[in-house]
Amino acid sequence: xxxxxxxxxxxxxxxxLTLAFLYLPLLVVARLSFNPAKSVSWPGxxxxxxxxxxLAWEAEGxxxxxxxSCKVAFVAMLIAMVLGTLxxxxxxxFQFFGKHAVSFLxxxxxxxxxxxxxxxxxxxxxxxxxxxxxSFKVGLGFHSLVIAHATFCVVVAYNNVVARLRRxxxxxxxxxxxxxxxGTQTFRYITFPLMRSALVAGGILAFALSFDEIVVTTFTAGxxxxxxxxxxxxxxxRPNNVPLVNVMATFVMIVSIPLAWLAQRLSEGGxx
Amino acid sequence: MGxxxxxxxxxxxxDLTDGRASEPSRxxxxxxxxxxxRRGLGVVTTLGLPLSWMLFVYVGSLLLLxxxxxxxxxxxxxxxGSDFTLDNIVAAFNVFDPAVRDTIWVLVRTVGVALLVxxxxxxxALPVAFFxxxxxxxWVRRGLMVAMLMPLWAGYLVKxxxxxxxxxPSGGKFxxxxxxxxxxxxxxxxxxxxxGRAAIVITLVYFWLPYMVLPIYAGLERMSPSLLDAAGDxxxxxxxTFRSVILPLLMPAIAAGSIFTFSLTxxxxxxxxxVNNGKEKFMFGTLINSTLGAPNQPLAAAYTLWPLLIxxxxxxxxxxxxxxxxx
Numbered sequence: 001x002x003x004x005x006x007x008x009x010x011x012x013x014x015x016x017l018t019l020a021f022l023y024l025p026l027l028v029v030a031r032l033s034f035n036p037a038k039s040v041s042w043p044g045x046x047x048x049x050x051x052x053x054x055l056a057w058e059a060e061g062x063x064x065x066x067x068x069s070c071k072v073a074f075v076a077m078l079i080a081m082v083l084g085t086l087x088x089x090x091x092x093x094f095q096f097f098g099k100h101a102v103s104f105l106x107x108x109x110x111x112x113x114x115x116x117x118x119x120x121x122x123x124x125x126x127x128x129x130x131x132x133x134x135s136f137k138v139g140l141g142f143h144s145l146v147i148a149h150a151t152f153c154v155v156v157a158y159n160n161v162v163a164r165l166r167r168x169x170x171x172x173x174x175x176x177x178x179x180x181x182x183g184t185q186t187f188r189y190i191t192f193p194l195m196r197s198a199l200v201a202g203g204i205l206a207f208a209l210s211f212d213e214i215v216v217t218t219f220t221a222g223x224x225x226x227x228x229x230x231x232x233x234x235x236x237x238r239p240n241n242v243p244l245v246n247v248m249a250t251f252v253m254i255v256s257i258p259l260a261w262l263a264q265r266l267s268e269g270g271x272x
Numbered sequence: 273m274g275x276x277x278x279x280x281x282x283x284x285x286x287d288l289t290d291g292r293a294s295e296p297s298r299x300x301x302x303x304x305x306x307x308x309x310r311r312g313l314g315v316v317t318t319l320g321l322p323l324s325w326m327l328f329v330y331v332g333s334l335l336l337l338x339x340x341x342x343x344x345x346x347x348x349x350x351x352x353g354s355d356f357t358l359d360n361i362v363a364a365f366n367v368f369d370p371a372v373r374d375t376i377w378v379l380v381r382t383v384g385v386a387l388l389v390x391x392x393x394x395x396x397a398l399p400v401a402f403f404x405x406x407x408x409x410x411w412v413r414r415g416l417m418v419a420m421l422m423p424l425w426a427g428y429l430v431k432x433x434x435x436x437x438x439x440x441p442s443g444g445k446f447x448x449x450x451x452x453x454x455x456x457x458x459x460x461x462x463x464x465x466x467x468g469r470a471a472i473v474i475t476l477v478y479f480w481l482p483y484m485v486l487p488i489y490a491g492l493e494r495m496s497p498s499l500l501d502a503a504g505d506x507x508x509x510x511x512x513t514f515r516s517v518i519l520p521l522l523m524p525a526i527a528a529g530s531i532f533t534f535s536l537t538x539x540x541x542x543x544x545x546x547v548n549n550g551k552e553k554f555m556f557g558t559l560i561n562s563t564l565g566a567p568n569q570p571l572a573a574a575y576t577l578w579p580l581l582i583x584x585x586x587x588x589x590x591x592x593x594x595x596x597x598x599x
Contacts, residue, residue, distance in 0.1 A: 003407065003510055007510065008407050011399055011402065011403040011407055012403060012407070012408075014399050014400065014403070015399070015400050015403045015404065015408075018400050018420075018481075019419060022419075022420070022423045022481070022482075023423065024438075025431065025435055025438050025456075025478070026426055026430075026431070026434060028434060028438055028455075028456045029430065029434045029437060032437055040436065040437040040440045040455055041442075041454060041455065041459070042454070042456045042458070042459035042460065083321060083322040084322070086319065086321055087319060087322040087323070090315055090318035090319035091319075093318075094314060094319075096315050096319075102319070102323065105326050105330075105331070106322075106326065108330065109330055111531060111532075111583070111587065112535065112539075112580070113536065113557070113583060114536075114539055114540075115539045115541060115561065115576065115579070116539060116579055116580050116583075117330075119337060119560070119569075119573065119576050120330075120333040120334050120336070120337040120576070121333050123336060123337050123340055123569060123573065124329075124333040124336050124337075127336070147329060150325075151325070151329050154322060182300055182304040183304045205425075208425050212425070212427045212428050214428055214429055214542060229427070229428070229429045232430070232433065233429055236429075236433050245433060249427070249429070249434070252430050253427065256425050256426060256427060257422050257423075257426055260422055260424070261418065261422060264418050264421070268414075
């Protein structure tokens, strides 16, 4: 299809505008974190202070929330990597009954609205289960948050690993077997090295997803446990805390965007 | 989710344990011996753990939620008690009740917003994806796509907050005193939608746009250029080619993207809180959340059945449109 030059130029201009639309709000927040005034009013490009960054560094609340977020995201990431890899190996290597249902099931936690997932998990975690010989309640806190986050992070790890396994040639596995390697050797020398970078990419994205999550978190964290998004959510409408929210929001962007970019690079490579 | 860019055909399944491989030269021991020739065992050990996690934790919770909508709220424990009732379902679904009619009005409005956001995302995503996939030089394509996707990871609240700062009206609670003291839009262009419905729609479009660009880009990337050339050779002008060739072929990809734009909008209640005026229950998520504040878990459970039903119906419709091959 031959497009005229004005048509191509218009498409180019529209794409540039869209990119500006995507990045401008992020730049605005970053700028505001250096804003001397305590408001979200646009200060223009003059007048800078690093006072809020120092203040945020010393403040107790945001630092603890940040640490909590990292802990939850790290454990949820580990669980998601294990479960996602296992599921990916099963889906890429075997044919079995109900395979489509399994892939549907894995996507469900991110396809359903967060509020449904959140209420459903909260309902389960706060309920007393009577098994006859014992009864137990999961309760809310760090552990319930990890369970909830791991559940919707599995799909990210799974997606990355399964795509890599599907792209890698089955000849490699056959060659390995022909050379006399048994199952564990093939896994150790062929399958695992093949999927390693995809697994790391999936892990990073799972970490980012958990780190960022707010809806399911508010329902499953309980009142005593605050993650960074929960802290921002609780403070964005308090005029006094606007500068700190600006700083923390900017901090999240500075950390997560390069990580996502790294994950992107890792999942591109290693086609074997 | 970058892996979705690739849509390699499903390679033939390889099963190392079915005896096609040559017999090992040394006798197998331990794990390898136990698994040799037992494919079912392989499926169970790999899939067993993730599947039971998803079934017990997730599907179990969803079922329990549906069930708990049928029970009375225990006034002592504030949890679903043991008495069966249809009251919650009636309270959430009885369309003849004026109070429920209000609820349904909010629901219709929310579905309307979700459809509008989906449509706007589509309108923006299509030319952008087309430019990246078919017009831009090959070497910048990946870079442009990465640039499109990165804001997805900037943090949900961060982005919601960013729009709060963008659209802040002048003279607001958070504004410095003086003239032209609004957020970025007000200060730079002298115009801002302010907090309210328009801001909600803009912010939601901003949030979910990359989810629409990605599948449409992948769909265009897969589309053979010879199809477009053939349409041109048959005398079709670019617009005709677009309408009769590109758009029909893109339908599954658009359906796949719309799953996220539609479903994520439907359940959102944070954005309305960040960029809306006052306490208006504009979106259905806000309504559910306020029922929880009561707190009446069984009633909230009954209310969540609405979005659950709508999203599942939507997913099934999109499955028919071939969306799942494009996820």
